[in-house]
Amino acid sequence: MMNAPDHTDQRVRMDESSPDPPFQETYKTLFNNLTQTAPKNFPQFSVMEEIELPLIDLNKLDLGDSERESCKKQIARASQEWGFFQVINHGISVEILEKMRREQLSWSEAFHVSLSDILGSDGLDNLSSTMEQYATTVSELAQKLADILAEKMGHKSVFIKETCLPSTCYLRMNRYPPCPMSPQMFGIMPHTDSDFLTVLHQDHIGGLQLVKDGKWIAVKPNPKALIINIGDLFQAWSNNVYKSVEHRVVANELKERYSTAYFLCPSYDTVIQSCIEPSVYKRFSFGEYRQQVQEDVKCLGYKIGLPRFLVPSH
Ligand SMILES: O=C(O)CCC(=O)C(=O)O
Numbered sequence: 621m622m623n624a625p626d627h628t629d630q631r632v633r634m635d636e637s638s639p640d641p642p643f644q645e646t647y648k649t650l651f652n653n654l655t656q657t658a659p660k661n662f663p664q665f666s667v668m669e670e671i672e673l674p675l676i677d678l679n680k681l682d683l684g685d686s687e688r689e690s691c692k693k694q695i696a697r698a699s700q701e702w703g704f705f706q707v708i709n710h711g712i713s714v715e716i717l718e719k720m721r722r723e724q725l726s727w728s729e730a731f732h733v734s735l736s737d738i739l740g741s742d743g744l745d746n747l748s749s750t751m752e753q754y755a756t757t758v759s760e761l762a763q764k765l766a767d768i769l770a771e772k773m774g775h776k777s778v779f780i781k782e783t784c785l786p787s788t789c790y791l792r793m794n795r796y797p798p799c800p801m802s803p804q805m806f807g808i809m810p811h812t813d814s815d816f817l818t819v820l821h822q823d824h825i826g827g828l829q830l831v832k833d834g835k836w837i838a839v840k841p842n843p844k845a846l847i848i849n850i851g852d853l854f855q856a857w858s859n860n861v862y863k864s865v866e867h868r869v870v871a872n873e874l875k876e877r878y879s880t881a882y883f884l885c886p887s888y889d890t891v892i893q894s895c896i897e898p899s900v901y902k903r904f905s906f907g908e909y910r911q912q913v914q915e916d917v918k919c920l921g922y923k924i925g926l927p928r929f930l931v932p933s934h
């Protein structure tokens with residue numbers, strides 16, 4: 621199982637000796653060591669209803685002015701109310717999504733790789749050309765959504781374009797082996813993402829859960845859609861207008877699960893400052909933020925995140 625992920629560098633894990641992502645061996649060891657497992661009706665893990673995330677059709681962005689504006693409003697509203705939404709007609713073909721999954725099936729490990737490394741690959745083998753196509757389109761999508769979210773706050777987002785570079789954005793392919801202790805075991809521990817926003821593709825297995833109105837809910841998988849979630853940096857920049865919401869992955873008892881996440885991250889020297897005054901958070905550089913997260917995970921075992929950077933009156 622993975623701890624709160626730090627997408628910007630090496631992963632921070634609950635068990636530093638276990639590889640990234642959770643391998644079957646890790647689960648087996650835990651399972652064997654566990655004399656007593658938590659009952660399945662333990663409240664935290666009781667079976668929950670699957671909810672569909674707000675679904676936004678990005679085709680509308682290419683229609684007339686009023687359709688485009690209403691689509692942008694939907695994006696901003698979902699980012700405020702849910703911190704999560706799903707998009708269709710996102711520009712990534714079903715063939716590419718399926719190819720990515722098929723290729724993931726043949727890998728034994730997870731990949732965590734910067735966009736510049738992907739784009740710098742020679743593209744000769746099948747794997748890198750699919751990954752390259754996916755990464756190129758997904759990064760354009762992330763930028764487009766970031767532009768819309770900035771615009772809805774009354775700002776032009778040159779800032780994000782200039783600071784989120786191919787060398788600072790990451791693609792991670794996650795593989796979650798079946799886990800006999802599911803649903804008591806997390807594939808990824810509850811966390812928020814330390815980026816501006818994340819574009820996630822999950823397969824049909826399900827397991828992603830998020831907090832909505834103080835309760836954990838399970839996300840109904842839609843393999844045709846891409847899930848977008850707001851990260852801590854957008855929450856800080858928007859002064860809490862957009863929400864970086866806690867989420868986790870519960871492992872599946874029988875089936876392997878795959879997901880791909882693209883993290884829109886700036887360079888470490890980028891200063892994050894609220895676009896509205898009075899600001900809820902102090903100014904901080906992304907490097908400082910990342911360092912604080914790593915320190916907290918190391919010392920406390922979990923990430924504190926944005927509350928560390930609140931201005932004293934809050
Ligand atoms: O695999 C998933 O569905 C979620 C992954 C995730 O939250 C992350 O990598 O930050």
Ligand SMILES: [Fe+2]
Pocket residue numbers: 625811812813818867
């Ligand atoms: Fe995440």
